[in-house]
Amino acid sequence: MWWIWIIIVMICILLWFCIDFYIGRKKFVKQAVAREYPIRQSDIELIASGPNLFKKLFSDIEKAQTSIHILFYIVQDDHLGKKFFQLLIKKAKEGIEVRLILDRLGSHKITRKMVKELHDQGVQLYFSKKPSFPLIFFSIQQRNHRKITVIDGKIGYLGGFNVGKEYINEDQKLAPWRDYHLRISGEGVQDMQSEYLIDWKRSAKEKLFNQSLYFPPLEKGMMNHQLFPTEGIKIEDVFASFIRESKDRIIIGSPYFIPTDRVMKELVHALKRGVSLNIVVPNNSDHILVKEGSFKYLRTLLSHGANIYQFQDGFYHGKVFMVDDNLCDIGTANFDQRSFFLNLECNMLIYDKSFIKNALQQINDDLTQADFLKKEDLDSVSLFTRIKEGIASTISILL
Incomplete structure (x- = not known):
């Protein structure tokens, strides 16, 4: 009879998880704030290589004169x-104000000893989204997935890269790593600074919003854009609206493709209107079940004429959403339910045609490293894969 008690305990734990998650999500949505920033004009550079990104980022940090504000998931x-x-540490010793926010679970390898050393050397480091009681399961699931850097209040970075050797192509399984990051200079950086300081207040319990040091005068750049921060709400509404208004072309790049039913409905309607839909996903996977979790959505879209590409040369971690020649969205949010409904994310909506043209060229270059996926490929998967699909379907919001 011992096995009956094991089953009872497992059912109780599962029920607890479900109740915890439901209450936590409901409470969070009730308190969530959808912040909106105006359309700004800045100069924006697209960076698709880890080595190039860190060369530029470290150079800008090295040149910092007043403040360095950084948030990374990992x-x-x-x-x-x-x-x-x-x-x-070097910049802190020079007298520069250095603030660093890390997600508590994403950066779990950063030990207390390392944190103390950084604090002792003048680097102010705080963790975001620490697991907390009583809703422990929900708090573990909700992560701060943002990657924001603001230097001297004048230069900003935003995108999909984190800090680790895999992001500079030194992981044999995942190399080369393909991702998209933005370097921003111009008036839009003030909004990135504001968003960073909101996360700083939450993590460090310190208000810095009204200090002019962090908001220097900024000149307009050449490209129209809009910061798009989200906290478990709003992405679904905005993306569904953009899809509904599409006329010619939609391009989606994401390492994890697990959309909502509402977004899927809009994508199918767009295909029926004659809009071309191109989706780029990785062939390799860096997390369990996420690849299989996408299959049912990809089958449906393939049956309605979508083009699906599986990136073969390394790991595709890019997050891009393009509509016609009018919009390019790049940032931290994946095209999945976790980013839509759980994580703290931050994207940039870019309306500049020259940037969109450049981004499209990068995507086309990436497609040369991708294979065309056919519906027959997904219809003929093994029984084991079908089982994994079923499991993934039941926990899609957590993948």
Whole structure:
């Protein structure tokens, strides 16, 4: 009879998880704020290579004169992470204000000893989204997935890269790593600074919003854009609206493609209107079940004429959403339910045609490293894969 008690305990735990998650999500949505920023004009550079990104980022940090504000989901305890920390310590010793926010679970390899060393050397480091009682399961699931850097209030970085050797192509399984990051200079940086300081207040319990040091005068750049921060709400509404208004072309790139029913409905309607839909996903996977979790959605879209590409050369981690020649969205949010409904994310809506043209060229270059996926490929998967699909379907919001 012992096995009956094991089953009862497992059912109780599962029920507890469900209740915890339901109450936590409901409470969070009730308190969530949908912040909107105006359309700004800045100069924006697209960076699709980890080595190029960190060369530019570290150079800008090295040149900082007043303040360095950084938020990452993941910083690894490896040689790149150590180089990153040493650079921040160096700048702190020069008298520069250095603030660093890390997601508590994403950066779980950063130990208390490392945190103390950074604090002792003048780097102010705080963790975001620590698991908390009583809704422990929900708090574990909701992560701060943002990657924001603001230097001297004048230069900003935003995108999909984290800090670790895999992001500079030194992980044999996932190399080369394809991702998209933005370097922003111009008036739009003030909104990134505001968003960073909101996360800083939550993590460090310190208000810095009204300090002019962090908001220097900024000149307009050449590209129209709009910061798009989200906290478990709003992405679904905005993306569904953009899809509904599409006329010619939609391009989606995401490492995890697990859309909502509402977004799927809009994508199917767009295909029926004659809009071309191209989706780029990785062939390799870095997390369990996420690849299989996408299959049922991809089958449906393939049956309605979508083009699906599986990136073959390394790992595709890019997050891009393009509509016609009017919009390019790049940032931290994946095209999945976790980003839509759980995580704290931050994207940039870019309306500049020259940037969109450049981004489209990058995507086309990536497609040369991708294979065309056919519906027959997904219809003929193994029984084991079908079982994994079923499991993934039941926990899609957590993948």
